[in-house]
Amino acid sequence: MHREISARSPQLGAPQRLAGAHIDLTRQRRPGEMVVQAFLYLCAAVSIFTTIGIVVVLVNTAVHFFARPEVTFLDFLTGISWQPRINAFGIWPLLLMTLLISFIGMLIALPVGLMIAIYLSEYAPPKVRSALKPILEILAGVPTVVYGYFALTFMTPLLRSLIGADVVQIYNVASAGLVVGILILPLVTSMSEDALRAVPMSLREAAYGVGATKLETSVSIVLPAALSGLAAAVIVAISRAIGETMVVAIAAGAGPRNFASWGDAINNMALVNPFTAGETMTGYMVRISGGDISYNSVDYDSLFAVGLVLFAMTLGLNIVSRRIVRRFREVYE
Amino acid sequence: MRQLSWLIAAVLAVLVLAACGGAAPAAAPAAEAVVTEAPAEEAVEAPSPAEGELPMVDPLTVTGDIVTAGSSTVYPLSEAMAERFINEGYSGNITIDSIGSGAGFERFCASGETDISNASRPIKESEIEDCAAIGRAPIEIRVGTDALAVVVNPENDWLPEGVTMEQLAQIFSADVVNWSDVHATWPAEPIQRFSPGTDSGTYDFFIEAVVEPVFGEEAETKFLDAANLQLSEDDNVLVQGIAGSKYGIGYFGYAYYAENEGVIDILSIDGVDATPESVDANSYPLARPLFIYTDAGIMQSKPQVAAFVNFYLTYVNEEVERVGYFPASDEALDGARAAWLAAVGQ
Incomplete structure (x- = not known):
C-alpha cells in the first residue's frame, strides 16, 4: 500500500534578483490571474447563494403555512394523521414512513456495504478490485427512476411470491426500502472503503507481527481505526435514504398511513407493517407537486413545511457526521 | 493531444447523460406531451362543413404555438385532436399538460400562462373571478362526455352485479374498513381504495355525485379519512394498483378503463352498464361533461388558437370514441359552435 512519492520538482519562481534590491511583490499585477480568481470566487458564491435562497424560500412559505388559521404548530408536531385537504396536519405519518423506509434500506446497505468494503480493501487481489469498483460505480450511476420501476416491477412481485400476495400489497414500504438499500449500497461501500484504506499499512504490519490473522487484523485493528470514516x-x-424520492414515489404508495390517534397507532401493528402502502415526506411532495398545484392552496403551502422538516433532518445529520469525523478521527503519523 | 480530445468528449457525454438522467424523474409524474412539428403527409381533402356553421380550417396555413393544460381526463382527447391537427399540416408547437382541472384553471385564470384549459367539470365562480382579474372571460366549449368507470380487480368475484351508488359511497368512506362492513356476504378483507388526486376534476365529480348525496357536508372528510387510500394524479398508478390488488377498487375516466380492459373490470352502477346508449340517455349515473375553455381575446390575438378550437369542434366526434369517451349531444356541440362564432366575431 506504499505509494512512491516522486521528488518535488524544483520550484519555478521569478529569477532571483541581486541581494539588497527592493522587491515589492504586492505590486506585481497579473490581470489573467485576477480574472480567474474572480471567476472562481463567483462560482463559490453561486452555490452559497443558491443554498441561502432555498432556505429563505422554504422558511418563508413554511411560515405562511403555519400562519394559516386552521394549522397549529402543535398539531403539526404531534398529529398522527396527515391530509391537509381536511385539516389533518400531523407530520408523523409521513415522518414514520420516511424513517421506516430508511431503516429497511440501512438494514441492507450497512452490513452488505461494510462487508464489500472490507473485502475490497483488505482481501481483494488488485485485479478483482479493479473490476469490482467500476461495477459498483455503474450501480451508483443508474438514475433513481429506474430503481423505482425495478422496485415496482421486480421487487414487489418477488416479495409477493415469497410472502404471499394477500400479505404484501402492490404498493408497499418493504419493496421501496429494500431498493433504497441497494441504491445507497455503492455510497456506503465506496465511503467505507476509503476509510479503511486510509488506515496506515504500519498498523496492519504491526498486527501481523504479533501473529494476528488477516481476519483478526481486519476486524480488531483496521475497523476500529477507521471508525470515524465509517x-x-x-x-x-x-441522509441519502431519507431524501430518496423517485423510488418511494413509484413503489411505496401514494397516500399517507393515517391513524385516528396515537393509542390507535401504537396498539396497531399497522404502524410498522412493511408490507402495506405508506407515503414518505418526499413521496408526498412529489405527488402533490407532480403537475398538480394550486398556488393558493393549503396543499401547496404544506409542501414547504414538509420540505423544511426534511431539510432540517438532513442538515442535522450532516452536522452530526462532521462532528463525529472531527471527534473520533485517529490521526496517524 | 488526441487523448485529451477523447477525454473531453467523454466528459461531455457523461454530462449530457447526467443531465438527461436528472430531467427524467422531474418529467415523470406529469404526463406532458410536446407534440412537435410533423410533415404533412396526408393531403387535406376538403370536407364540406355543415351548413351555416364553422368556417373551414386548413391546418397547413396555421402557424404559431398553442399552450394548453388541465384535466387528465380530457388529456387523451386533446392529444388525439392535436395529433390530427399536426398530421393535417399544422406547423407550430402545441403543448398539452395533464395536471388536473383545478390546476389547469389556475394556469389559465390566475397566471394566464395557457391559451386553452381542459376541464372535466364546469368552471367555478371563483375561477371565473380570477379570470376576470386578468381580463379573461372564459368561453365554455363542450367536446364530449365521460362516463366515470368504477373498476375492480378481475379476481373480484363478489360484485358480479355491480354496486349501487349508496354502496359506492360506503365503500369509499372512513365508516368501513373491510368489504364485509358494507355487505355481510362480501369478504372480510380490508378495502384497498384507489382514487384520483384531490385537485382533479374526477375527484370533485366523484365527491359531488357519489359521496355527498350520502354524507352531505362531511363528504370529503369521510372520503379522505378512509384507511388504505391511495391518491394519485397519474391514472396509470391507479390502474396498476387495482390490477395488483384483489381487494382493490377505484375509479377514473372511462378512457383509462378502455385502454386497460382485461387488466381491470368495470362495475355496473345501480344495474346500469356504461355504454354509449346509457350515457346518451342519461341513465348511467356517473356520466359527466368534458370541456375545453378559452377566451375571445386569445382567439382574436392568436388565430392559431381559434383555428385549433374550430378544428377540435369540427372533428371531435370522429375521434372521441376511439379515445374511449362518448360524444356530446348535438345541441351541446351546436352551442359550442355558436359560442366560437360569437367569440371570433363572425
Whole structure:
C-alpha cells in the first residue's frame, strides 16, 4: 500500500534578483490571474447563494403555512394523521414512513456495504478490485427512476411470491426500502472503503507481527481505526435514504398511513407493517407537486413545511457526521 | 493531444447523460406531451362543413404555438385532436399538460400562462373571478362526455352485479374498513381504495355525485379519512394498483378503463352498464361533461388558437370514441359552435 512519492520538482519562481534590491511583490499585477480568481470566487458564491435562497424560500412559505388559521404548530408536531385537504396536519405519518423506509434500506446497505468494503480493501487481489469498483460505480450511476420501476416491477412481485400476495400489497414500504438499500449500497461501500484504506499499512504490519490473522487484523485493528470514516459513511447514507424520492414515489404508495390517534397507532401493528402502502415526506411532495398545484392552496403551502422538516433532518445529520469525523478521527503519523 | 480530445468528449457525454438522467424523474409524474412539428403527409381533402356553421380550417396555413393544460381526463382527447391537427399540416408547437382541472384553471385564470384549459367539470365562480382579474372571460366549449368507470380487480368475484351508488359511497368512506362492513356476504378483507388526486376534476365529480348525496357536508372528510387510500394524479398508478390488488377498487375516466380492459373490470352502477346508449340517455349515473375553455381575446390575438378550437369542434366526434369517451349531444356541440362564432366575431 506504499505509494512512491516522486521528488518535488524544483520550484519555478521569478529569477532571483541581486541581494539588497527592493522587491515589492504586492505590486506585481497579473490581470489573467485576477480574472480567474474572480471567476472562481463567483462560482463559490453561486452555490452559497443558491443554498441561502432555498432556505429563505422554504422558511418563508413554511411560515405562511403555519400562519394559516386552521394549522397549529402543535398539531403539526404531534398529529398522527396527515391530509391537509381536511385539516389533518400531523407530520408523523409521513415522518414514520420516511424513517421506516430508511431503516429497511440501512438494514441492507450497512452490513452488505461494510462487508464489500472490507473485502475490497483488505482481501481483494488488485485485479478483482479493479473490476469490482467500476461495477459498483455503474450501480451508483443508474438514475433513481429506474430503481423505482425495478422496485415496482421486480421487487414487489418477488416479495409477493415469497410472502404471499394477500400479505404484501402492490404498493408497499418493504419493496421501496429494500431498493433504497441497494441504491445507497455503492455510497456506503465506496465511503467505507476509503476509510479503511486510509488506515496506515504500519498498523496492519504491526498486527501481523504479533501473529494476528488477516481476519483478526481486519476486524480488531483496521475497523476500529477507521471508525470515524465509517460513522460518517453511515450518516451520509442515512441522509441519502431519507431524501430518496423517485423510488418511494413509484413503489411505496401514494397516500399517507393515517391513524385516528396515537393509542390507535401504537396498539396497531399497522404502524410498522412493511408490507402495506405508506407515503414518505418526499413521496408526498412529489405527488402533490407532480403537475398538480394550486398556488393558493393549503396543499401547496404544506409542501414547504414538509420540505423544511426534511431539510432540517438532513442538515442535522450532516452536522452530526462532521462532528463525529472531527471527534473520533485517529490521526496517524 | 488526441487523448485529451477523447477525454473531453467523454466528459461531455457523461454530462449530457447526467443531465438527461436528472430531467427524467422531474418529467415523470406529469404526463406532458410536446407534440412537435410533423410533415404533412396526408393531403387535406376538403370536407364540406355543415351548413351555416364553422368556417373551414386548413391546418397547413396555421402557424404559431398553442399552450394548453388541465384535466387528465380530457388529456387523451386533446392529444388525439392535436395529433390530427399536426398530421393535417399544422406547423407550430402545441403543448398539452395533464395536471388536473383545478390546476389547469389556475394556469389559465390566475397566471394566464395557457391559451386553452381542459376541464372535466364546469368552471367555478371563483375561477371565473380570477379570470376576470386578468381580463379573461372564459368561453365554455363542450367536446364530449365521460362516463366515470368504477373498476375492480378481475379476481373480484363478489360484485358480479355491480354496486349501487349508496354502496359506492360506503365503500369509499372512513365508516368501513373491510368489504364485509358494507355487505355481510362480501369478504372480510380490508378495502384497498384507489382514487384520483384531490385537485382533479374526477375527484370533485366523484365527491359531488357519489359521496355527498350520502354524507352531505362531511363528504370529503369521510372520503379522505378512509384507511388504505391511495391518491394519485397519474391514472396509470391507479390502474396498476387495482390490477395488483384483489381487494382493490377505484375509479377514473372511462378512457383509462378502455385502454386497460382485461387488466381491470368495470362495475355496473345501480344495474346500469356504461355504454354509449346509457350515457346518451342519461341513465348511467356517473356520466359527466368534458370541456375545453378559452377566451375571445386569445382567439382574436392568436388565430392559431381559434383555428385549433374550430378544428377540435369540427372533428371531435370522429375521434372521441376511439379515445374511449362518448360524444356530446348535438345541441351541446351546436352551442359550442355558436359560442366560437360569437367569440371570433363572425
